Amino acid sequence: MKPISNAEIERRVRAWADVTMLSLELKRAAMRKRYPKLKENELKELMLKELSILKTK
Numbered sequence: 404m405k406p407i408s409n410a411e412i413e414r415r416v417r418a419w420a421d422v423t424m425l426s427l428e429l430k431r432a433a434m435r436k437r438y439p440k441l442k443e444n445e446l447k448e449l450m451l452k453e454l455s456i457l458k459t460k
Contacts, residue, residue: 427450434446434453441449 430450434450438446
């Protein structure tokens with residue numbers, strides 16, 4: 404296996420972070436549509452709760 408450079412590692416980590424942020428934004432938008440009356444902090448709590456449930460399955 405050929406070693407990769409520090410610049411390539413940085414590029415891959417940044418790409419992974421971008422994808423993660425995008426998926427969280429999409430999840431937040433879907434939940435905002437599903438629960439339009441929730442305040443932002445309530446929405447955040449619900450997201451965290453759902454994500455923690457997914458981790459335990």
